[in-house]
Amino acid sequence: MRRALAVASPPVGSVAPVAAIEDIPVGAVLYGPDGEEIAVGRNERELSGDPTAHAEILALRRAAAATGAWRLEGCTLVVTLEPCTMCAGALVLARVSTLVFGAWEPKTGAVGSLWDVVRDRRLNHRPEVYAGVLATECAAVLRAFFR
Numbered sequence: 001m002r003r004a005l006a007v008a009s010p011p012v013g014s015v016a017p018v019a020a021i022e023d024i025p026v027g028a029v030l031y032g033p034d035g036e037e038i039a040v041g042r043n044e045r046e047l048s049g050d051p052t053a054h055a056e057i058l059a060l061r062r063a064a065a066a067t068g069a070w071r072l073e074g075c076t077l078v079v080t081l082e083p084c085t086m087c088a089g090a091l092v093l094a095r096v097s098t099l100v101f102g103a104w105e106p107k108t109g110a111v112g113s114l115w116d117v118v119r120d121r122r123l124n125h126r127p128e129v130y131a132g133v134l135a136t137e138c139a140a141v142l143r144a145f146f147r
């Protein structure tokens with residue numbers, strides 16, 4: 001989760017484009033079955049002008065490109081904020097085995113807050129979930145952004 005937090009908030013003066021600062025700081029890291037980092041993603045909706053450019057989606061796409069496979073079985077996605085319906089759906093479709101998230105998102109969260117997409121028994125794949133990991137630190141990054 002500390003790695004995901006670092007991805008969410010690049011250090012001041014880093015190579016991140018100025019526009020990236022406009023994006024809500026959410027970071028995601030995708031780890032392979034052996035624990036090796038495969039891909040990272042940061043929310044880039046403003047930067048790319050793409051409504052689907054959430055941190056999780058970008059990490060999943062990059063991981064699939066890096067491994068050459070859309071099935072990410074055995075992989076773990078770590079993200080600083082509870083995924084939305086789109087991202088929760090995407091990680092089910094990608095067969096991600098484990099989801100770890102930080103802060104809860106009561107307004108749009110789809111991993112227990114508002115919906116529970118990843119534990120819907122009607123779906124054929126349900127990742128294991130670890131919620132609220134470093135939740136206070138993850139929420140603090142978001143609060144600082146909106147201040």
Ligand SMILES: [Zn+2]
Pocket residue numbers: 054056083084085086087088
């Ligand atoms: Zn999302």
